[in-house]
Amino acid sequence: MNAAEISVKESRDRLVTENLGLVHLCANRFRNRGIEYEELYSSGCVGLVKAANSFDEDRGVKFSTYAVPVILGEIKRIFRDGGTVKVSRSLKELSLKAVREKNSFISRNGREPSIAELAQEMGCEPDEIAEALSAAQPCLSLTRYVESDESEEQDIPSPFREADIYEGIALKQAMDRLEADDRKLIFLRYFRSFTQSRAAAVLGMTQVQVSRREKKILSELRKDLL
Incomplete structure (x- = not known):
């Protein structure tokens, strides 16, 4: 792999790592519609990787704007296919290990690790870790608001609107x-x-x-x- 190919791969991995929150944001809009959240999230991650692979920053469009329709397209596909995302036994095992390592990292550092950091800790390629995490039980929801210390997570039931996704992107950018x-x-x-x-x-x-x-x-x- 030459220097140019390495640079492209690193750029793609960075886009995937920094935008996993978009997948949660999109997947949350399809909760309680007959398909497990893990499948929604896994399909969304497929869309995120596809978007990262085909994104051209020279077009003057933000990656988040470009990626959301691709992510939504992959999630909607499993409704058309009746929910057919399959996870191999080896991927499930790697997924469990990745989640354990992720939780250990959070306990030590007070933040979530990047895919690159997890990959280094586990001696795997970033692509393998991204796929493993996409098969794991997600640990956060971006459609909730906590009013007090002991409040439970509350999902906000509402019809799906793509406008909600872009509002969530605005929140992410404000957080950044x-x-x-x-x-x-x-x-x-x-x-x-x-x-x-x-x-x-x-x-x-x-x-x-x-x-x-x-x-x-x-x-x-x-x-x-x-």
């Missing part, structure tokens, strides 16, 4: 503009469902500091999205 520590706080609270006290322990803060900082961050996010 936060400082690293603020992103970690929001990630722990709203994506890992940590209580304020538990998040404070990870971040080296007090519960009161977390509460105040969280309110300020949410206020900034709302202004950014309005």
